[in-house]
Amino acid sequence: MSPRCSWLYRLPGRALLGGIRTLPTTRCPGLHRSLTSSAHPPQICIVGSGPAGFYTAQHLLRHHTQAVVDIYEKLPVPFGLVRFGVAPDHPEVKNVINTFTQTAHSERCTFLGNVTVGRDVTIEELQTAYHAVVLSYGAEDKRLLGIPGENLPGVYSARDFVGWYNGLPDNRHLSPDFSAETAVILGQGNVALDIARILLSPIDLLKKTDITQTALDALSNSRIRKVWLVGRRGPLQVAFTIKELREMIILPGTRPANNPSDYQNLGDFIKDLPRPRKRLTELLVKAALEKPGEKEALRRSQSDREWGLRFLRSPVAVLPSEDGKKAAGIRLSVTRLEGNGENAVAVPTGETEDIPCGLILSSIGYKSVPISSSVPFLHKNGIIPNSMGRVQDAPGLYCSGWVKRGPTGVIATTMTDSFDTAQSLLEDIKSGALNYSENRLGASAIRELLLLRGIQPVSFSDWEKIDAVEAARGAEVGKPREKILDPEEMLQLVCR
């Protein structure tokens, strides 16, 4: 048995079935399910097929021998930010897709793509068809800067820009302007570093990734040579992690351009920091202050692109070009810190500084949106109010992932919190708090509704057809895949 298939066989129920998959689950789910369970199984649906959706499903399927878990996804393709967020030059992060695929292959799991919950089918309809509904629909929107000029051409949100280079259908026409020499990224998180890498990486490296051809063509003609990453707080408050910083420091063809004075007085603080922050700060200091070895010095001198971190600068306005038609710079308010450590707050000093630039990327975070007026939502924090994944005052409703916690945390964090939510649901089944004695029709009821509404759900085997076409197109040009950008084209492929 290949090691990659192993945990699949740990799914209760799957083991009994061995490798025989006679019934395509997506076509006649009811028939098969009635064979595996005696009473009515708990019918659970999950909204969203990112890491939160798949890890919640995985835990439910592993720890309940009969539960049926259907995953609804707005796009025709699964995996959420693993496909549309994770940087193309980080293929190893996308290995989680193998585990998700095994979950989707479980006889008790059905993927229904191309179904936007809240539009094509309502939460109330899902609640009628299922015993429990888990909301795992992520953080689809972006935080806004709320400053004058934010809407000028030349200013893009990280969300849209990342969506563009990763083939998110909504962002395929973005066409960012790479005609200037300097780009400014606002924010100092891992997304900001992802973007800096994409802007500065040698094109030959990107060519071997699954970045879209459109992005590759545009980046091949890019004139961007300098990227500033601007933070409103100091070097001790950067939000990115050390692995990503290390990668940036050694990025071929680029050299770091940091201001030594930003780092000179950090020595005293470093020793008392917790280990992760300590090592991160040490690396920042080393990159800025330590004289590079001969080889590294040579590499840096031969690099024609550079990047640097700017601290204690908070954006106040985008400066328009003379004709007012596009961005030509950014005005930053100089700040100082009140308090220290992680909780230090940036306050304006009254001084400002202008940086001329033709490209501005606002990478200050993602944001979740309410899905229905019937689901409670905390606008201030951008999350669904919940306790251990149980939606507040809404029995039978659960949530996991970024919509539960807010838009921070790596896939491993999302995994843990999704397991927690699944655990709460399982406890409720066990305690009787979640009653499933009454039969629910699950996917078959929803399919009927969708049929009436002219919506064609995409099954997991349909996705595998799309996947195969993308992989084949990629192979022709030496890439792991060439993503299809137009959802219509995806749907045509599966209708054949």
Next chain:
Amino acid sequence: MAAAARLLVTSRCLLAGSRAWYSGGQRIRSWLEQRAARLYSSEGKVTVKFVNRDGSTIVTEGKVGESLLDLVVEKNLDIDGFGACEGTLACSTCHLIFEDHIFEKLESVTDEEMDMLDLAYGLSETSRLGCQICLQPFMNGMTVKVPESVADVRQAVDMGKNS
């Protein structure tokens, strides 16, 4: 870059490293596996005791040279979410805590492994990533502990900030 990290993994642990090559090509992978199998098949077995999150224990036996991640995967050990990135140093879900006397004898830790360990929840003085540790005869009979949760530290900080 990522590719460099992958190379590093491969050179540290033949079998574990081979996992990192999935994207690189099946041919290289099977070559590595065959080579590793030839190298180690004649040598002994190593018994390892895992203490799971809920305190339960699992005793299992692995081959010298394979990584602790390989062992978990091949023996289907019931450890939720272990090895999400399949041994490519990109997740920290394979975090394990070792006994002092074993920890001292482990091969030295690379910066790349430390970077991922920094994101692991429940980091201890004797923590390592299971995908980077290959079984050696001296490990026979050792106990490794799965930390209670795999949430990353940055998140703990974020949550603190929000509240």
